[in-house]
Amino acid sequence: MNKMNLTYEDTESGVNLTRHKSYFNETASDYLSVQRKTADIESLIATIQKKDTGINPYMIMHCATLLKEAVITKLSAGNSVDVFGLGTFYLIAYPQKDDESKTKISVNFTPSKEARDAVAGVDISVMQTENTDPVITELKNLYTQKTGNELSAGYSVRISGIRLRIAGDESTAGIFFAPCKEDGTYDLTGTGWIQVKESAIETNKPAALSFFLPSGVTAGTYRLIIKTAAGAAGSRINKTLVRSGVYADIVTVA
Numbered sequence: 001m002n003k004m005n006l007t008y009e010d011t012e013s014g015v016n017l018t019r020h021k022s023y024f025n026e027t028a029s030d031y032l033s034v035q036r037k038t039a040d041i042e043s044l045i046a047t048i049q050k051k052d053t054g055i056n057p058y059m060i061m062h063c064a065t066l067l068k069e070a071v072i073t074k075l076s077a078g079n080s081v082d083v084f085g086l087g088t089f090y091l092i093a094y095p096q097k098d099d100e101s102k103t104k105i106s107v108n109f110t111p112s113k114e115a116r117d118a119v120a121g122v123d124i125s126v127m128q129t130e131n132t133d134p135v136i137t138e139l140k141n142l143y144t145q146k147t148g149n150e151l152s153a154g155y156s157v158r159i160s161g162i163r164l165r166i167a168g169d170e171s172t173a174g175i176f177f178a179p180c181k182e183d184g185t186y187d188l189t190g191t192g193w194i195q196v197k198e199s200a201i202e203t204n205k206p207a208a209l210s211f212f213l214p215s216g217v218t219a220g221t222y223r224l225i226i227k228t229a230a231g232a233a234g235s236r237i238n239k240t241l242v243r244s245g246v247y248a249d250i251v252t253v254a
Contacts, residue, residue: 017124075107087111132232134245136161136224142210149249153218156202159209159226163243166198166209168229172242174198175209176225177217177251184250186223193225206230213253222251 017032039047041064045057071089074081080090088110096102136159140147143155151157159175166173175196180186187193194216203210209226224247229238 085112086115132163133243134161134163134226134228136164136226136245136247139224139247139251149251151213151217151251151253153213153253154215156210156212158203159224160207161245163206163230163232163245164209164226164228165206165230166201166204166226166228167237168227168242170195170197170199173227173229175201175211176227177214177222177253178225180221180223180250182221182250184223217253219253222253223247224251 017034041061044064045060048055048060049057071081071083075089075091078091080088082088089107090110091105092108093103093105096104138147138160139149139151140158140160141151141155142158143152144150166175176190176193177196178186178190178193194214196211196214198204200214201209201211225244226246227242227244229242230236231238232243
């Protein structure tokens with residue numbers, strides 16, 4: 001607040017939602033997260049100006065600053081504060097974990113019925129499903145120390161990306177090299193795929209995997225596939241889902 005060189009721009013309407021799958025059990029409901037679009041004081045002033053009130057926007061900013069300072073003053077005095085009937089700031093207290101003899105004071109906010117009713121009819125602009133599949137962003141040939149899509153048979157490789165950690169039943173989870181044609185097509189059924197099992201992986205982290213190429217991965221072209229039952233954050237095992245990701249480029253082994 002109290003910014004200089006103010007520009008008053010309104011925000012767009014509608015909300016974007018992302019659907020997240022719950023993996024606690026097979027019957028657990030999915031949950032949604034809302035992409036936040038924050039309306040700051042300049043946006044609020046732009047909304048007020050649409051009503052053509054004739055009030056100088058800088059005077060509105062000045063009054064808003066005074067109201068903010070008054071709210072802070074009341075909170076610092078230990079008061080709860082009703083903010084224009086939109087909700088209430090109130091104090092909460094709890095002992096510190098490292099020293100229960102000390103008490104920490106913080107603040108929460110409870111929206112009013114009027115505020116909750118205001119969002120009940122908001123339009124949903126976008127509804128998308130969360131992507132939790134492994135994503136390979138880079139390969140490095142640890143024999144030649146070069147990044148790219150050319151690997152050396154019998155030597156080690158490092159894969160970089162996100163959500164990569166391998167976990168789960170080795171009958172379904174692992175790193176796979178699928179022989180492919182020059183156009184990248186390969187057998188989608190898994191026939192002929194060469195697997196790098198979890199026990200053979202030297203580095204097994206969400207952002208990095210490293211391992212020696214199996215003896216079955218001889219000179220030729222391959223598609224690189226990751227299959228894992230690790231959660232998207234890499235710290236737990238999903239009992240109901242194996243996630244998979246295919247590297248976008250063709251891998252050449254020499």
